[in-house]
Amino acid sequence: MNQFVLRRENAAELRLFPHIIEIGIIKNSAIRLNAFQQSATAGLKIYYIQEGKFEWCIQHCSYILYPGDVSVILPNSEFGNENNELEIGSFSWIHIQI
Secondary structure (H helix, E strand, C coil): CCCCCEEEECCCCHHCCEEEEEEEEEECCEECCCCCCCCEECCCEEEEEECCCCCEEEEEEEEEEECEEEEEEECCCEECCCCCCEEEEEEEEEEEEC
């Protein structure tokens, strides 16, 4: 799988899609400490889990996500990992400006 992250401010591919803030695919082969801190962001985020097991906290509720699961993060919702860790696995996402 090819990994990539395209951000509106520096990706020519997104010029025709001004509503897309970010789109990407990540494959994480090791736990990354302090890589997934809880924060609130503007816009709508949609995550699709491709492989692995992820423990995420969305609006102060804990969820365990497995391959095939989709997570929708509404604007201004707190989102991240309770331990600030990014677990092993892969997922894709899109961040859309509302």
